[in-house]
Amino acid sequence: MQATAYTYDSETRSGSVLLDDGTPLPFDAAAFDAGGLRLLRPGQRVRIEVEGESEARRVVLVTLHTF
Incomplete structure (x- = not known):
């Protein structure tokens, strides 16, 4: 599923994404770490x-969406 990064806190490695319908959905450090990312920008x-x-x-x- 695709979404857009909405918030991200580098200290806690948690934040939220916006689904394509505009619904916010939070994520925790475990979800961030599972994707192998080091940084995420809104x-x-x-x-x-x-x-x-x-x-x-x-x-x-x-994880980052790649085309």
């Missing part, structure tokens, strides 16, 4: 993997 297109449904939905991987 506005970057990312690829995410999500587990769960509705309110239990959570991001388990954040």
Whole structure:
């Protein structure tokens, strides 16, 4: 699934993404680390993997979207 980086805190390695429908979805350090990134800037297109449904939905991987 694709999204756009919305927020990122380099100290906690956590933040949030905006899904293409505008829904914000937070991610934690484990999801950030799983993608192998070192830095993320707001506005970057990312690829995410999500587990769960509705309110239990959570991001388990954040990595850069490559074309």
